[in-house]
Amino acid sequence: xxxxxxxxxxxxxxxxxxxxxxxxxxxxxxxxxxxxxxxxxxxxxxxxxxxxxxxxxxxxxxxxxxxxxxxxxxxxxxxxxxxxxxxxxxxxxxxxxxxxxxxxxxxxxxxxxxxxxxxx
Amino acid sequence: xxxxxxxxxxxxxxxxxxxxxxxxxxxxxxxxxxxxxxxxxxxxxxxxxxxxxxxxxxxxxxxxxxxxxxxxxxxxxxxxxxxxxxxxxxxxxxxxxxxxxxxxxxxxxxxxxxxxxxxxxxxxxxxxxxxxxxxxxxxxxxxxxxxxxxxxxxxxxxxxxxxxxxxxxxxxxxxxxxxxxxxxxxxxxxxxxxxxxxxxxxxxxxxxxxxxxxxxxxxxxxxx
Numbered sequence: 001x002x003x004x005x006x007x008x009x010x011x012x013x014x015x016x017x018x019x020x021x022x023x024x025x026x027x028x029x030x031x032x033x034x035x036x037x038x039x040x041x042x043x044x045x046x047x048x049x050x051x052x053x054x055x056x057x058x059x060x061x062x063x064x065x066x067x068x069x070x071x072x073x074x075x076x077x078x079x080x081x082x083x084x085x086x087x088x089x090x091x092x093x094x095x096x097x098x099x100x101x102x103x104x105x106x107x108x109x110x111x112x113x114x115x116x117x118x119x120x
Numbered sequence: 121x122x123x124x125x126x127x128x129x130x131x132x133x134x135x136x137x138x139x140x141x142x143x144x145x146x147x148x149x150x151x152x153x154x155x156x157x158x159x160x161x162x163x164x165x166x167x168x169x170x171x172x173x174x175x176x177x178x179x180x181x182x183x184x185x186x187x188x189x190x191x192x193x194x195x196x197x198x199x200x201x202x203x204x205x206x207x208x209x210x211x212x213x214x215x216x217x218x219x220x221x222x223x224x225x226x227x228x229x230x231x232x233x234x235x236x237x238x239x240x241x242x243x244x245x246x247x248x249x250x251x252x253x254x255x256x257x258x259x260x261x262x263x264x265x266x267x268x269x270x271x272x273x274x275x276x277x278x279x280x281x282x283x284x285x286x287x288x289x290x291x292x293x294x295x296x297x298x299x300x301x302x303x304x305x306x307x308x309x310x311x312x313x314x315x316x317x318x319x320x321x322x323x324x325x326x327x328x329x330x331x332x333x334x335x336x337x338x339x340x341x342x343x344x
Contacts, residue, residue: 009329012341016332017297019271020278025193027186031203035185035210039169039177042214 162227163220170217177214184228185210188235194298195239195282195290197275205238225308232299233309236291243283243290270340277339281331288312289324296321 081089148167157165157179168176188209192202212234213227220227263271282290288310295306296317303321307314336342 006329008336008344009333010325011344012336012339013325013329013332015341015344016274016278016339017293020194020275021298021300023194023271023275024186024190025199025202027189031189031207032181032185034207035181036178038207038211039181039214040174042211042217 163222166213166217166220166227167222169214170220180213180227181210184213184231187228188231191232191235191294191299192239194275195236195279195294196242197272197279201242205235205242208238209234229305229309232295232301236295236309239294240287240291243279244287246280247283274339277332277335278328281328284331285324285327289320289327292317292320293324293328297325 085093148164148171151160151164152168152173157168157175160168160176160179162180162183165176165180169180185206188206189202192205192209193199196202196205209231213231216230282294285293291310292306295301295309296303301309303314303317306317306321310317312320332339336344
């Protein structure tokens with residue numbers, strides 16, 4: 001290939017690229033409608049945020065219902081252990097702190113009936 | 121609906137919107153209340169869309185879809201394939217909206233990259249199958265039938281030749297010579313250095329000339 005042929009090929013490529021670069025198709029209604037339909041149902045688009053009260057925000061801050069449920073359960077268990085400590089708890093406390101003394105602040109019969117529920 | 125963005129003076133060279141810089145970083149809600157969508161930047165429209173303003177998507181599509189379709193058509197010739205690419209690219213933009221980080225890249229630059237990569241995928245598939253013979257829809261209704269045939273023939277020849285180039289060369293040549301992007305812009309779009317862009321476009325053009333060397337008369341460039 002001579003230098004002239006190479007120059008001609010380069011000129012042809014420049015002309016070809018220039019001609020194709022002028023192509024500017026119109027966007028028809030159908031394509032625009034498809035694109036806008038995609039936009040309307042894009043999965044990551046958030047909906048409007050619902051109005052939320054102070055209680056809901058506080059609950060979310062703590063960690064929601066699972067955390068509140070766990071807190072309630074732990075509270076009940078603590079109260080139960082405090083009111084009627086199992087023997088193993090008293091034994092462990094005695095091992096750690098020496099002798100322990102359990103003082104009942106209520107009369108067992110008043111709280112739990114004649115039989116009483118407290119065996120410790 | 122023929123989108124008349126070009127005639128409305130919104131389009132820059134290569135069929136893409138000019139950069140808009142009139143909107144500073146205002147709070148989105150204030151901006152939506154005080155500024156028409158047509159004056160917002162692409163990035164702000166994307167934020168507005170992500171926050172649930174559907175009209176922002178319509179404005180973005182009006183600005184960006186014509187350029188995406190043009191870019192895909194110039195590379196692929198096949199109108200249906202180009203429409204699929206343009207729609208796919210816009211879908212990716214919608215999905216990107218909630219995690220779009222302002223300041224990292226211009227929306228148009230991002231979209232150039234996506235369309236370019238999708239077109240390269242299409243060209244790669246075409247290379248494995250058969251060359252493009254089908255003539256796509258007429259490009260310009262104002263052209264005579266003979267001129268339309270000539271234009272389509274040239275587009276198909278160029279598209280087939282691009283499919284034979286190494287992908288990066290095809291991408292750089294298309295962005296430089298079909299989309300009219302500057303070398304620094306192409307460097308950003310392709311995430312390479314300006315020097316690499318220069319090298320890729322030069323080698324790509326030489327390879328195109330070699331591939332199409334024997335088709336001068338067929339393509340109507342006898343007098344060039």
